[in-house]
Amino acid sequence: xxxxxxxxxxxxxxxxxxxxxxxxxxxxxxxxxxxxxxxxxxxxxxxxxxxxxxxxxxxxxxxxxxxxxxxxxxxxxxxxxxxxxxxxxxxxxxxxxxxxxxxxxxxxxxxxxxxxxxxxxxxxxxxxxxxxxxxxxxxxxxxxxxxxxxxxxxxxxxxxxxxxxxxxxxxxxxxxxxxxxxxxxxxxxxxxxxxxxxxxxxxxxxxxxxxxxxxxxxxxxxxxxxxxxxxxxxxxxxxxxxxxxxxxxxxxxxxxxxxxxxxxxxxxxxxxxxxxxxxxxxxxxxxxxxxxxxxxxxxxxxxxxxxxxxxxxxxxxxxxxxxxxxxxxxxxxxxxxxxxxxxxxxxxxxxxxxxxxxxxxxxxxxxxxxxxxxxxxxxxxxxxxxxxxxxxxxxxxxxxxxxxxxxxxxxxxxxxxxxxxxxxxxxxxxxxxxxxxxxxxxxxxxxxxxxxxxxxxxxxxxxxxxxxxxxxxxxxxxxxxxxxxxxxxxxxxxxxxxxxxxxxxxxxxxxxxxxxxxxxxxxxxxxxxxxxxxxxxxxxxxxxxxxxxxxxxxxxxxxxxxxxxxxxxxxxxxxxxxxxxxxxxxxxxxxxxxxxxxxxxxxxxxxxxxxxxxxxxxxxxxxxxxxxxxxxxxxxxxxxxxxxxxxxxxxxxxxxxxxxxxxxxxxxxxxxxxxxxxxxxxxxxxxxxxxxxxxxxxxxxxxxxxxxxxxxxxxxxxxxxxxxxxxxxxxxxxxxxxxxxxxxxxxxxxxxxxxxxxxxxxxxxxxxxxxxxxxxxxxxxxxxxxxxxxxxxxxxxxxxxxxxxxxxxxxxxxxxxxxxxxxxxxxxxxxxxxxxxxxxxxxxxxxxxxxxxxxxxxxxxxxxxxxxxxxxxxxxxxxxxxxxxxxxxxxxxxxxxxxxxxxxxxxxx
Numbered sequence: 001x002x003x004x005x006x007x008x009x010x011x012x013x014x015x016x017x018x019x020x021x022x023x024x025x026x027x028x029x030x031x032x033x034x035x036x037x038x039x040x041x042x043x044x045x046x047x048x049x050x051x052x053x054x055x056x057x058x059x060x061x062x063x064x065x066x067x068x069x070x071x072x073x074x075x076x077x078x079x080x081x082x083x084x085x086x087x088x089x090x091x092x093x094x095x096x097x098x099x100x101x102x103x104x105x106x107x108x109x110x111x112x113x114x115x116x117x118x119x120x121x122x123x124x125x126x127x128x129x130x131x132x133x134x135x136x137x138x139x140x141x142x143x144x145x146x147x148x149x150x151x152x153x154x155x156x157x158x159x160x161x162x163x164x165x166x167x168x169x170x171x172x173x174x175x176x177x178x179x180x181x182x183x184x185x186x187x188x189x190x191x192x193x194x195x196x197x198x199x200x201x202x203x204x205x206x207x208x209x210x211x212x213x214x215x216x217x218x219x220x221x222x223x224x225x226x227x228x229x230x231x232x233x234x235x236x237x238x239x240x241x242x243x244x245x246x247x248x249x250x251x252x253x254x255x256x257x258x259x260x261x262x263x264x265x266x267x268x269x270x271x272x273x274x275x276x277x278x279x280x281x282x283x284x285x286x287x288x289x290x291x292x293x294x295x296x297x298x299x300x301x302x303x304x305x306x307x308x309x310x311x312x313x314x315x316x317x318x319x320x321x322x323x324x325x326x327x328x329x330x331x332x333x334x335x336x337x338x339x340x341x342x343x344x345x346x347x348x349x350x351x352x353x354x355x356x357x358x359x360x361x362x363x364x365x366x367x368x369x370x371x372x373x374x375x376x377x378x379x380x381x382x383x384x385x386x387x388x389x390x391x392x393x394x395x396x397x398x399x400x401x402x403x404x405x406x407x408x409x410x411x412x413x414x415x416x417x418x419x420x421x422x423x424x425x426x427x428x429x430x431x432x433x434x435x436x437x438x439x440x441x442x443x444x445x446x447x448x449x450x451x452x453x454x455x456x457x458x459x460x461x462x463x464x465x466x467x468x469x470x471x472x473x474x475x476x477x478x479x480x481x482x483x484x485x486x487x488x489x490x491x492x493x494x495x496x497x498x499x500x501x502x503x504x505x506x507x508x509x510x511x512x513x514x515x516x517x518x519x520x521x522x523x524x525x526x527x528x529x530x531x532x533x534x535x536x537x538x539x540x541x542x543x544x545x546x547x548x549x550x551x552x553x554x555x556x557x558x559x560x561x562x563x564x565x566x567x568x569x570x571x572x573x574x575x576x577x578x579x580x581x582x583x584x585x586x587x588x589x590x591x592x593x594x595x596x597x598x599x600x601x602x603x604x605x606x607x608x609x610x611x612x613x614x615x616x617x618x619x620x621x622x623x624x625x626x627x628x629x630x631x632x633x634x635x636x637x638x639x640x641x642x643x644x645x646x647x648x649x650x651x652x653x654x655x656x657x658x659x660x661x662x663x664x665x666x667x668x669x670x671x672x673x674x675x676x677x678x679x680x681x682x683x684x685x686x687x688x689x690x691x692x693x694x695x696x697x698x699x700x701x702x703x704x705x706x707x708x709x710x711x712x713x714x715x716x717x718x719x720x721x722x723x724x725x726x727x728x729x730x731x732x733x734x735x736x737x738x739x740x741x742x743x744x745x746x747x748x749x750x751x752x753x754x755x756x757x758x759x760x761x762x763x764x765x766x767x768x769x770x771x772x773x774x775x776x777x778x779x780x781x782x783x784x785x786x787x788x789x790x791x792x793x794x795x796x797x798x799x800x801x802x803x804x805x806x807x808x809x810x811x812x813x814x815x816x817x818x819x820x821x822x823x824x825x826x827x828x829x830x831x832x833x834x835x836x837x838x839x840x841x842x843x844x845x846x847x848x849x850x851x852x853x854x855x856x857x858x859x860x861x862x863x864x865x866x867x868x869x870x871x872x873x874x875x876x877x878x879x880x881x882x883x884x885x886x887x888x889x890x891x892x893x894x895x896x897x898x899x900x901x902x903x904x905x906x907x908x909x
Contacts, residue, residue, distance in 0.1 A: 016460040188297035839873065
């Protein structure tokens, strides 16, 4: 609901009256203009219809002739189509008759091809065998050349190994080594390449072996030939030296030494060249084995190739013979295939014939459409000429008509659009405040979150279909919002939130029903606890509003405890409301807020309630004082959220000084005029007949009252979110307690905090008293938590004693609150007394420090340059009366300590 919308009943009455007046005026103007234009338009249309009918008759005749001509051409095309179809059938019959001759020709052609294949095979057999023999001979020649190369290398190796018999034995051993299986079964050309590679390696190793000096020498002078020569030389030396003493021994020694030297040199030479000799022997051995394997493989390959050629020749001849035997079968297959083809061709030929017919028919149809279109175009041209002529004749009329309608519509929209927008705005602003009273509404009802700016209680209906409510009939002059316009009538707060029934009957049923209905609407649209009713029923003694008494079973403040009927009770209730208005003006509104609505918008959870004074059969039971108070409430109450729902019987004598206008100034007045109930306001006195909101069935009303009552239980309880008084994140631990301990514990008014301020002047200690469940322990938590957030442990410290078995202060011990010096949970009286003694010791310690510095209080201590932190010490005791439940030493000690702490603690913080 948009609170910026003007939802006052005076605005609804004004919009409704202006809409009725505009509708009546424009209905008369519309009727006169429509009649004049209709006469002129009828004459022009009649002339136009006659000319167009003549043109249409001529066009129909020409089109009939064209249709006949094209129908004859289409018949000719279809006859030609049937002739081609007969030709296709005849051609198919002829082809089927010649099929046997064509099949025999195919058989003869098949046999001729087989004869040519046999002739070619016999011709190719000798040529392929000759080519295989030539390939084998060429390979054998190449293999023989490589064998000669091997023989030369083998001979050279034997000569090179002449000086060493072991090398020659190794060479012969490798030559006659068993042939490997892979070598014997390998590809003959790959084996030939392997032989070439081994011969190349052998030549390379032979050159390397010849590079060693000693083996070369011993190849010319073998060791077996050298040893006898040395032995003979030794004998000759012995003969020469035999005349000398020991000559024979010297000759023998020299001979043996020389023999050993020769043998050692021979062994050294062989050791250095053994690797080359071994590689040379292995390479020659592999080469000879590759040669033998290649020769064997080539022979086998040649025999296999000849066998393959002969086998393929025989297989081809056998295949030709088999194909020769199939000649009759081929003839039958050809005949069958051609017969199937002819059978398939015939439907395609018929289809092709159909395709030839289709485009021609389409073309004929297109041509026909073209001629018809041309004819129709000519007809349209003639008709257009008639239309243009008619348009020329009526252009002035149409222009004048459009101008007249445009002017009338524009004037209508200028007049009614603002009215429609205003009505729609009011309806949107009041949407949901007056749903139909039915079981679904009661079942789905939930409490509102705020007090509404207005509540609908009636509506003004404008229905042109009803007698006495004229309105334009043309859709261009439609009413804003639909064929029927319903204007809601509401109590708008605070300007027009009161309702006055001025009737000459005592407690009329519809009056009482409307008052009860308005009360239910207010309760259903308001947050629980945000509205109270004071109901005065001096004549009915409460009977008129007895159904509302059920609210008192849940929350008696909703109806101010009861319905009031006695004169003195009326005076007291009116006096209470006047005092409430005085309090709101002086304490809350002052010169800061114009109305209670502005105040509540900022007050949030501490917003003031709205009060409604409900009076039946005024002025019955009212004293002069009560009347004066009622006028004061009616005059000053709306600004302070106090409104009246009043039934006034003007027949009764009014006290002196009564001014009726005071009751009508801030609300809606419902009175009877000529037997009809009409509504008016102080700013819009012109009366209009409203349709009052229908009252709910009694059982629905009771069900809703009980739901509202249940939702209102404890609605008087005001809870201020802790976030509203807690310091902001950048203000944590920025508080200073040097001069006093000041902490926010709640809200007072719309924008101010309620503070607990102690430690300055005579405000040093606090005693919180109240009934069980009144919130004493909650206040302790607020003080501890907000102080711990606002001040650091160097500014404030706590001594907490919990006589509730640890229920309240246990959390501060578990979470290790840094400000808490002592948290006494599940305390017995003796331990709690020890805490008081600890506080007393701290008092004495601070007294000594202050005396040394010559100061009397904490501000003086800090001005004197005290370096030790001196936080304010706050001793909090929940259920402190537990100290004195028994008259014993604990009680006496606690009394003395309390007395000293209270008297002396002020100076030391």
